[in-house]
Amino acid sequence: MKRRNFIQNTLASASFIGAGGLSLNSCTGNQKKHITILHTNDVHSHIDAFPKGHSSFPGLGGLARRAGLVNRIREENPNTLLVDAGDIFQGTPYFNFYGGELEMKLMTMLNYDAATLGNHDFDNGVDGLLAQLPYGKFDFVSSNYDFSNTILDGFTKPYQTYLQDGIKIGIYGLGIKLSGLVSKDLYKETEYLEPYEIAADLERKLKDEEHCDLVICLSHLGYQYKNSQQPDDMTLAAKTKYTDLIIGGHTHTFLDKPSVITNADGRDILVNQVGCFGVRLGRIDFYFDSEHIVADGISITV
Amino acid sequence: MAKLKHFRILNIQHFVIFITIINFTSCQQRPTSLKNIEAKELAIDSTATSEAHIATFVRPYRERINLILDSALAYAPYTISKSDGTYNTTEGNLMADLMLSETNPIYKIRTGKDIDFVLMNHGGIRASISKGNVSARTAYEVMPFENNIAVVALKGTSVLELVDYLVKSNRAHPVAGIQIILNTNDTVHSISIQGKPLDENTIYHVATSDYLVDGGDDMVFFKNGVSFTTLDYKIRNAIIDYFTKVDTLSPKIDDRYYKMD
Incomplete structure (x- = not known):
């Protein structure tokens, strides 16, 4: 990358x-620029399309078709990033047989730029995850898991920036609390850090120090919970100041359309998630314009 | 020499930066700012063109999986289901019995002790076994999760709590090695383990899923275990090993758990 x-x-x-x-x-x-963000989440090793007779997702999904769709959009706008919000692993025999190797190789073939880690990505332990990372030639962005006392130390990044047509895009990644979801034998000494605090630190850093034009959060926290103690994307969106887009996962939430949330600065930002199993692709287009007056605000069409 | 080389690189960089600055400063009067955002979700359906090289890359992986998963290991002369009985079912009995037969030799070698009985959860059986050939794919359908078999040593008093849970749950949670008979008013008539009446002071070795040991399905009585052993043996692998050993699956509904008339 x-x-x-x-x-x-x-x-x-x-x-x-x-x-x-x-x-x-x-x-x-007038200088106009166009950045496209494409995203998936909770694909759970679904490489083949669902059969036509499937009860929930008849004839949907399939990685070869996702590749076709992504390539068509990239031809239309080369300034495109493709990202994933975690739970790449577990769900079909492809994972049980090959341990995630195929998922990583295929995401590399699709030119994924970044992904964050979901709880199921630890299903073969930190060792099993480490073994597959060399096949994934894209960035693993994980901001609130401290891997310093594990063998994953140094293999993920707290954030990553990308330059597309002169527009600087910063991406940070948030993971869900692993205890209770994943056996300790698997995540070992991985330390979970409070996601809202980490998000506040990193979005400020990406804006003020890295001077990013766009700040994106890849989150595997989940869309929304009734229990206010459990961090979720909707609450995160309301707490942030500089994040422009939260791409979520974990709760397998199918939305009719991306959610628009007012952040802590009174600005509208987007939260999106595309269900699960690779049956949908999220597409967010950001249009920049040198003649646009900042005070006029940003219009969001969903 | 090294210094000189370093200097030369600096010069080139300066040149690039210099030119870039000229360009940028002239543009900086009009900084590009975010004007509008369009967001949508695209269905991945038959309208998307499939990338042939991806499909070609996946094919050998898929063929290998299908070859292994679809090879017939055993035969089911009738449909084996987890809902064909009230207190015990053909599929529940099959699962609990094979857990006992496949796990006991491993546990015996590791600890020198025998497994006394098995308790699984009814909800953990995710598919029925259709009449016909049975393959490894069947095992994946029945048990898609990666759970391992765990053995918990429980005191007789804790086994009473286990039975109490079982009765109150009103579900045919699979058991093997234990017989529970209920009175007509749903109170416990008798409990016997390995053919002997339950003794409150005896330690019993119970094979189950690590999911349940961790409190899954509210099986909290496992928390009172006096020892815990994880066998690093997946439930699905025990199922596949059993399918490989036998020719015909013929589980029956029996008297291991029932209510008197």
């Missing part, structure tokens, strides 16, 4: 040099 960004940067510089005086002209006009 890093390599891809680097190449893009170099190409951008080269075009600046090449264009010379022309680029000065282009600057006086």
Whole structure:
């Protein structure tokens, strides 16, 4: 991934040099930029499409078709990121037989950019997860699991930034509390940190220090809980200030349309989740405009 | 020499940065800002074109799985279901009996002790076994979870709590090695384990799922166990091992758990 960004940067510089005086002209006009975020969650090893006679998802899903859809959108807008909000593993014999190797290889073939970890990604333990990470040539962004006392130490990132057409995108990742969901033998000394605090720290860092134009949270906390003690995406959205989009998972929530939530600064932001098993793909398009007056706010169409 | 090399790189970088700054400063008067967002969910259905190279890549993995999963291991002469009896069922009895027969030799080697009885949860059986060939895929359907077999040593008094739970649950939770007979008014008439009446002071070795030991299905009595042994043996693997050993599955509804007329 890093390599891809680097190449893009170099190409951008080269075009600046090449264009010379022309680029000065282009600057006086209106500059429009378009970033597309595509996302999945809780795919749970569903690589094949569901059979036509399936009771819940007849004829839906399938990784080869997801690849087709993603490629069509990437052709339409090369400035596209593809991300996943966790629970890549567990759910079909593909996982039981190959331990997640196929899931990782296929996500790499689809050019996923980033993913966060779900509770089921620990189903073969920290060892089982580590063994599959080399097949996933994308970033694992995990901000609130402290892996320092586990063999996963150094294999995930607290956040990652991506540059697309000069727009800087920062991604951080939040995982659910593992105790009670996953056996301690599996997650071992992984320490769960309070997600709201971590989110506040990282979104500020991505905005103020990394100067990101877009801040995205990949969350495996779950969409919404009645128990207010249990952190969820809807509450997180209301507490944040700089996060523009929360891509959720865990609760397998199928929404009629992405949710619009007012954040702690009174700005509307998006929370989305696309159910489970790879039967849907989320698509969020961000349009930037140099003639747009910031005070006019941002319009959101869902 | 090393220094010189380093310097040269710096120069090139400076050149790039210099040019970039010229371009950026002229643009900075009009910073690009977020104007609008469009969000939607796309169904992945037959309208999406399948990528042939992905399908080709997956094929050998799928064929290998299908070859293993669909090879016939045993035969079911009739449909085996978890809902064909009130207090015990053909499928529940099959599962509990095979848990006992497949697990006991392992437990005996590890601890020198025998398993006295088995308790599973009715909800843990996720599919019935249709009449016809039985394969490893059947085992995946019946038991899709990765749970391991655990053995809990329970005092006789705790076994009484276990039976009390079983009676109150009003479900045919699978058992083996234990016989529970209820009076017509749903009180316990008798409990015997391995053919002998329950003794409140004896320690009994109970094989079950690690899910239930961790308090799943509110089986809290397992918390009072005097020792816990995890066998690192998946329930599904025990099912597959049993299917491999036998030719025909013929579980019957019997008198292991029933209410007197």
